[in-house]
Amino acid sequence: MSKLHSFHGGIHPPTHKKESTQSPIMTAPLPAQLIIPFRQHAGEAAKPVVQVGERVLKGQLIGEPVGAISSSIHAPTSGTITAIELQQVAHPSALPDLCATLVPDGLDEWGVRQPLSYRQLSSVELQKHLRRCGIVGMGGAVFPSDMKLSHPVVVNTLIINGAECEPYITCDDMLMRERAEGIVRGIEILRHALGTDAVLIGIEDNKPQAIAAMQRAIDESSHPFKVVVVPTLYPGGSAKHLIKVLTGVEVPSGKLPTDVGVQCFNVATAYTVHRAVEHGEALVSRVVTVTGNVEHARNYEALIGTPFSDLVALSLPKADTDRYIMGGPMMGVELPAVNVPLVKASNCVIAASDALFPPQPPAMPCIRCTRCAQACPAELQPQDLYWFAQSDNFGKALEYDLFDCIECGACAYVCPSSIPLVQYYRYAKSEIRARDLEKRAADLARERHDFRQFRIEREKQEKAERLAQKERAAAEAKAAAAAVAAATPADPDADTDDTQQIRIDAALARAKEQAAAATPKNTETLTPEQRAEIEAIEARRAKIHDLAADAGADDEPPKNSQGN
Amino acid sequence: MLSSPFIARPLSVDRIMRRVLYALLPGIALYVWYFGPAILVSIALAATTALATEALMLKLRDRPVRPFLSDYSALLTGVLIALSIPPFAPWWLPVVGTAFAIAVAKHLYGGLGSNPFNPAMIGYAVLIISFPQEMTQWISPQGMGHSVLSYGEQLRYVFSGVLPAGMQLDALTMSTPLDTLKTQLQLGMTVSDIRDLPIYGRLAGKGSEMVAAGFALGGLYLLIARIIPWQLPVAFLGTLFALSGVFHLIDPAHYAPPLFHWFSGAAMIGAFFILTDPITSPTTAKGRILFGIGAGVLTFVIRAYGGFPDGVAFATILMNMCVPLIDVWTQPRIFGKKKKESKR
Numbered sequence: 001m002s003k004l005h006s007f008h009g010g011i012h013p014p015t016h017k018k019e020s021t022q023s024p025i026m027t028a029p030l031p032a033q034l035i036i037p038f039r040q041h042a043g044e045a046a047k048p049v050v051q052v053g054e055r056v057l058k059g060q061l062i063g064e065p066v067g068a069i070s071s072s073i074h075a076p077t078s079g080t081i082t083a084i085e086l087q088q089v090a091h092p093s094a095l096p097d098l099c100a101t102l103v104p105d106g107l108d109e110w111g112v113r114q115p116l117s118y119r120q121l122s123s124v125e126l127q128k129h130l131r132r133c134g135i136v137g138m139g140g141a142v143f144p145s146d147m148k149l150s151h152p153v154v155v156n157t158l159i160i161n162g163a164e165c166e167p168y169i170t171c172d173d174m175l176m177r178e179r180a181e182g183i184v185r186g187i188e189i190l191r192h193a194l195g196t197d198a199v200l201i202g203i204e205d206n207k208p209q210a211i212a213a214m215q216r217a218i219d220e221s222s223h224p225f226k227v228v229v230v231p232t233l234y235p236g237g238s239a240k241h242l243i244k245v246l247t248g249v250e251v252p253s254g255k256l257p258t259d260v261g262v263q264c265f266n267v268a269t270a271y272t273v274h275r276a277v278e279h280g281e282a283l284v285s286r287v288v289t290v291t292g293n294v295e296h297a298r299n300y301e302a303l304i305g306t307p308f309s310d311l312v313a314l315s316l317p318k319a320d321t322d323r324y325i326m327g328g329p330m331m332g333v334e335l336p337a338v339n340v341p342l343v344k345a346s347n348c349v350i351a352a353s354d355a356l357f358p359p360q361p362p363a364m365p366c367i368r369c370t371r372c373a374q375a376c377p378a379e380l381q382p383q384d385l386y387w388f389a390q391s392d393n394f395g396k397a398l399e400y401d402l403f404d405c406i407e408c409g410a411c412a413y414v415c416p417s418s419i420p421l422v423q424y425y426r427y428a429k430s431e432i433r434a435r436d437l438e439k440r441a442a443d444l445a446r447e448r449h450d451f452r453q454f455r456i457e458r459e460k461q462e463k464a465e466r467l468a469q470k471e472r473a474a475a476e477a478k479a480a481a482a483a484v485a486a487a488t489p490a491d492p493d494a495d496t497d498d499t500q501q502i503r504i505d506a507a508l509a510r511a512k513e514q515a516a517a518a519t520p521k522n523t524e525t526l527t528p529e530q531r532a533e534i535e536a537i538e539a540r541r542a543k544i545h546d547l548a549a550d551a552g553a554d555d556e557p558p559k560n561s562q563g564n
Numbered sequence: 565m566l567s568s569p570f571i572a573r574p575l576s577v578d579r580i581m582r583r584v585l586y587a588l589l590p591g592i593a594l595y596v597w598y599f600g601p602a603i604l605v606s607i608a609l610a611a612t613t614a615l616a617t618e619a620l621m622l623k624l625r626d627r628p629v630r631p632f633l634s635d636y637s638a639l640l641t642g643v644l645i646a647l648s649i650p651p652f653a654p655w656w657l658p659v660v661g662t663a664f665a666i667a668v669a670k671h672l673y674g675g676l677g678s679n680p681f682n683p684a685m686i687g688y689a690v691l692i693i694s695f696p697q698e699m700t701q702w703i704s705p706q707g708m709g710h711s712v713l714s715y716g717e718q719l720r721y722v723f724s725g726v727l728p729a730g731m732q733l734d735a736l737t738m739s740t741p742l743d744t745l746k747t748q749l750q751l752g753m754t755v756s757d758i759r760d761l762p763i764y765g766r767l768a769g770k771g772s773e774m775v776a777a778g779f780a781l782g783g784l785y786l787l788i789a790r791i792i793p794w795q796l797p798v799a800f801l802g803t804l805f806a807l808s809g810v811f812h813l814i815d816p817a818h819y820a821p822p823l824f825h826w827f828s829g830a831a832m833i834g835a836f837f838i839l840t841d842p843i844t845s846p847t848t849a850k851g852r853i854l855f856g857i858g859a860g861v862l863t864f865v866i867r868a869y870g871g872f873p874d875g876v877a878f879a880t881i882l883m884n885m886c887v888p889l890i891d892v893w894t895q896p897r898i899f900g901k902k903k904k905e906s907k908r
Contacts, residue, residue: 008899013571092567167571240900253900329570357570362631364577365677369842370793371575379898383847384891401898409569416577417677423567 005248007241009377010233011410013167013330015206020170020289020297025178027301028314034076034102034305035341036062037089041136042143043069044539045098054081057111059282062100065131067532071144072134074282075111076303079104090308090326090343094336102305113280123149123193126277133276134283134344139237139266140327142345145273148265149193151258158196159246159257160187162203162210162267163230163237166328169348171287172267174299176203176210180217183267186274188223190265199225201267202242204232234330235408239264241377253404268347288342290315292325292350302342308349309339321351329357330409364417372411372421378404382411386421389428394435397428405429437537444534458511465507472500581636583791584837587782588643591833594778595647598705598771600718602651607643610658614642617663621671637676641665644684644837648830648877649691650702652722652737657698661687681884682844685877692872701737704763705771741769742829743873745820754817759824768827776832783836792840795849799856800835800863801826807864819868829874831863838876844884851887851894859883 039045046063050056056075063073075081079102086096116129127146136142139161160183164172176183191199201218203211211229218225230236230245240251242264249260257264265273268287275281284304288311291297295316302311308324325332326349335349350356372382380401388397405425412421595603618638622629632638642662649657665687673679692699703718713721713736717728727733739747741763748758758764767773786792804825811819825831830838839845839859846855859879866875 013573244899250900252902253898255900325568325570327568329568331568332570333568334570352570360572361576364631364635365675367577367637367677367842368845368847369580370847373847377899379896381847381895400895401901404898404900407568412569413572414574415572416574416580418572418574418576420567422569426567 003248004228004230005245007236007244007377008379009373009375009410010236011375011413012232013234013413015232016168016291017170017173017206020168020291020299021173021177023296023298025174025287025299025301026314028303028306028311030077030104030106030108031303031306031310032103033082033307034079034104034303035087035099035307036073036076036102036305037087037097037099037341037343038063038073039089039097040073040142040304040344041071041134042141043067043071044536046070046073048084048098048100050075050081050084050100052081052084055079055105056081056102057109059113059284060111061132061282065144069144069147071136071146072132072282073100074134074284075102076284076305077102077104078107078109078111088337088340090333090335090340090346092333092336099341110281115280116277118189118192118277123195126189126193130273130276133272133281135269135272135276136283136344137266138268138272138286138344138347139239140331140345140347142343145265145269148263149190151194151263153258154261155194155196155258155263156261157198157200157247157263158187158191158194159239159243159262159264160199160201160225160267160270161237161239161242161264162201162207162214163242164207165204165232165234165237166330166332166348167234168291168350169289169328170291171289171299171347173207173210174289175268175271175287176207177213179271180210180213181220182274183214183271184217184221184223184225185278186270186272187225187265188221189273189277190270191223194263196263197224199223200246201225201227202230202236202246203227204236205229206232234410235377235406238377238406238408240406253401283344286342286344286346288346289348290351291348293318293321293353293356294351304342304344306342307339308335308342308346311342312338312349312351315351317351318353320353320355322354323352325350325352330413331407360418360420363419366417366419369416371414371416375410375414377408377410378406380405382421382425385428386419386424389424392431394428394432398432402428402432440534441537454514458514462511465504469500469504476500577637578635580791581640583789584786585636585640585643587786587791588647588779588837590781591775591778592647595775598774599651599703600713601715602703602718602722603646605655605719605722606646606649606651606653606658609655610642610646610662611639612642613659613662614638614645614666617666618671621667621675625671625675627675632676635676638666638670641670641683641687644833645687647833648684648688649699650737652701652703652733653698655722657691657695661691664690677843679843680887682838682841682880685838685880685884688877689881692877700739700743701733702740704736704738705769738763740829740873741772742867745824745828746867746873749818755812755820756816759820768824773827776827779832779836783832786836786840792836793849793852795852796839796845796856797835799853800839800860801831803857803860804831804864807861811864811868825864825867829867830876834859834863834876834880838880839883844880844887846887846890846894848891848894848896850896851890854890854894855883855887858886 038048044066047066048062049064050062056062057078058075060075061072062075065071081100082103083101087099088094089097118126127149131146135145137145162172162176187199201214211227215227228246235241236245239257243257243262244250247262251257251260272283285301287299287301289299290311297315300311324335324338326335326346327333328348329350366383366386368383370383376382384400385397385402402425407422407425409422415421615633615638619629619633622632645661645665646658649661665683669681669683669686670679721727744763745758763770765773783797787794805822808825809822812821846852862879862882863875866872866878
């Protein structure tokens, strides 16, 4: 395991990590109010379980998970819920999302905390606990961590991601430097829950202090974890690429790491797991880097829901700062407004200006130099994808594996013609997704229509049969009456009755058969995933309606319903 | 609102093109050293024409002139054309060739990035087909030939068309080493006899072999600086070497040795400056190797059996045509996929 592997491509952007690692993590002061979105994780938004006006304690559940892929939301401090309404959040679409507003009472009073001894717990019990505590992936994807522990296959390697490859971001670096022990304890809990033996902690070689701290913590814990120093190469912190570097295994396209017996967690996630299990603390705060065009770049431990404006103000943005980016300069998103709240996914906020991030020169034509292909860690042909995307040739884009693009931005970084390549890929992906949804909706509508036609037809037929049956019965009754009238005391016409019953049975069977033959076209036979997807679409549609209604007549309904 | 990435540090198109132009300098310097300054006049003519035509076409196509004019791509096309035609050719030869290359081969196909054929090679092909006579007036190297012109006399001829008293143009020009080889072979001479002729040097033509070496030197710089992919020159020169080597071994009397092929004609400038034009060459590593092999085979075949003395230009154009197909054929596998399972 001493041998490191490598992945294709990658770039070496200036790291700019020194600026924010000069001072220790500082606990941000309690803000005047917190805005806590109910959607801070991948999957379904949490459902509010508190009322406006209710007093809540720190760590109290305010939003409960809905469905399998979802997580809990907690009050980050004690105080009063003053509103549950749509508010602007850190999403590039600038669409509002459901948030609770919490006015702190300044006491920061914890609710009930229930520390657990993980050794006595089964994986399932741990998963339940993590879900209750709202633990999600802190590396940015915010996937519910309990889901990542409930895997159907054997996982033999646990990989802990401390690579932090994006420039400017240092929250994981500082966390490892200062709280390595907690991280290591969290790793041990995750290892226990997964039942793995091997634990590899990948850290890029530009973080020697973090590496040393982690190594020390491991030595003290006497767990057989292994810190592996990996070369600094963007995007080496992408889970699939870190797995490749550490194990030499490529997670197949469209598959999960568990399919190759590997699971990957971020160091910050491991830390929150430790806090959740051994201290009973729900995920109510995180470490976030504030850097860029500020006087005092540093890391803050801030409550979830803290407006970014509060954090930024602590670091004193320089006068020419005119925008803020959440995340790193390679994959981050520009904040629609600086007063949007910090969420579980927020690892960094960069104050930006034209001086810091000079605007790119106008795009020139592609000269097919393939510097993008040489930089692409997914080994795609970005120049071809660009060509297909700009000509709306989405079929071809799919054929050239557009959806294997991880939008890391390496291609655009090296493009001699300054083409905003990632924007083209995002455009093509969203177009394809939208068309797919449209098509599926149309298919569904057609199926519903077909089924309705069939049902009407069947009912008509059944009616006709009933009618025929009645007529026949009437006729027979008449015949019987006639027979009686003819005074023939013969045995009852059981024979006719029998044939009739047989005919009825046959008709019913036929109808049933037809119904059965038609079911495959029916929505009943959809796979669970499809059904889930349809439900998601319906939910989103309902939400759009709600939004439109809430936004009132003056605003036009939001167009982009599926940001990400 | 902008979207990520917010930073970029590219080697811009104009810087790439500028480095390619710098890489031509050793070859050009040796050209002047061995053949006199007339080539500089051709280069100036072609360069001016290239920029003027580019500006005119951009105007006609309603495109911004300044950003495109300053990307140096037109300039490079002009210089490459000047380097592929005889310096003593009439002034309008580089002008016509360059104008055609820029206007037709580049802009009528959609301008930078959209042209399927190498514009410089199209310009050359048009000239050699339309004006074969003028395209043969190559200068004898300095210190050779029947008479010698001083640099001053050469420049005076270029600008005024006046030769020093008693001198004929024929006495100053000669056919190229490749041309001579072809003609003399047809006259029944053997390769070794031909190479004893005074126009030949150690490897190939006297003077021209050194110019080729100069281009190779510039090419190595481009390789090391990763301006050009290695697959193209290596596959091309390797194929040319292997093929000519095999034939030379079988029949040394009728087939020139591999190094002769390398250092004659446009092999070196072609390998490093022409085939490597990214717009008209494949985008995949495998594709570039195929492209280089194809161009090497075609160059050898045209040189050995074709009607033209050199084959690099036509080999390039023919291979340019195959690029879309080669690109489709040679799509590499992607991360996390065994084979290109999603294709076709």
